[in-house]
Amino acid sequence: MHVRRKLVAGNWKMNGSLHQLAELSAIAAAARGAPGVDVAICPPFTLIASAVARGGGIPIGGQDCHHQPSGAFTGNVSAAMLKESGARLVIVGHSERRAEQQESDAQVLAKAEAALAAGLQTIVCIGESEAEREAGQAVDRCAAQLAGSIPELSGDAELVVAYEPVWAIGTGRTATCDDVREIHAAIRGALVDRFGDAGGRIRILYGGSVRGDNAAELFAVDNVDGALVGGASLTAEQFVPIIEAAAHS
Ligand code: 13P
Numbered sequence: 001m002h003v004r005r006k007l008v009a010g011n012w013k014m015n016g017s018l019h020q021l022a023e024l025s026a027i028a029a030a031a032r033g034a035p036g037v038d039v040a041i042c043p044p045f046t047l048i049a050s051a052v053a054r055g056g057g058i059p060i061g062g063q064d065c066h067h068q069p070s071g072a073f074t075g076n077v078s079a080a081m082l083k084e085s086g087a088r089l090v091i092v093g094h095s096e097r098r099a100e101q102q103e104s105d106a107q108v109l110a111k112a113e114a115a116l117a118a119g120l121q122t123i124v125c126i127g128e129s130e131a132e133r134e135a136g137q138a139v140d141r142c143a144a145q146l147a148g149s150i151p152e153l154s155g156d157a158e159l160v161v162a163y164e165p166v167w168a169i170g171t172g173r174t175a176t177c178d179d180v181r182e183i184h185a186a187i188r189g190a191l192v193d194r195f196g197d198a199g200g201r202i203r204i205l206y207g208g209s210v211r212g213d214n215a216a217e218l219f220a221v222d223n224v225d226g227a228l229v230g231g232a233s234l235t236a237e238q239f240v241p242i243i244e245a246a247a248h249s
Contacts, residue, residue, distance in 0.1 A: 010233025028056025052086030061089030105148025168208025212241030
């Protein structure tokens, strides 16, 4: 039985400003008060260096990276560049990128490989759409995304999986604990099948309308090793209760 520390990571998406980095001091204070919990914030690229400087030691990350280290890829940022800017982690394969930028499993896989090779903790997102869930295909869809976008484990950087059902993101509709239990168990099974004992150590986060008032019940579900939080990570007022729920779980 593996003991996995909870990880509570905030994804600011295309939100935030220099002014909003003031939220980081209270988040850092809460993180110091919860030594058993890992806390991270992923702001837009433009805020990473400032967030590292003002983040009170909280790991700061990116929300995407290119799979190549450098080159003629206008508008993109590589994993090595993120690392140089002070980032310690990166999210890849978020459903908003899979949908809006048409990112395929193969592209997400390449990004995850590049991120791990650059030494970044790498959060790979998977999750079914509402239509897939209604068609009874949620487990199969997640298994296919997992198989297609999770890299081999190599080096020292940590791989993390985030299960984010698309229909629960930004909608206020959280998946039920039973739904989460079923999918996280399936993810765990697939990780152990593929990686053996190491698959038991990989943290699996839940994401999708996590808030202070539902975090505790989600964290009590087997194989929920933390949360990837969107809207509620933008202010300390909403994010700190999620950190505290993780600390008490
Ligand atoms: P919300 O917490 O706003 O639903 O967003 C979840 C998410 O997409 C985190 O990556």
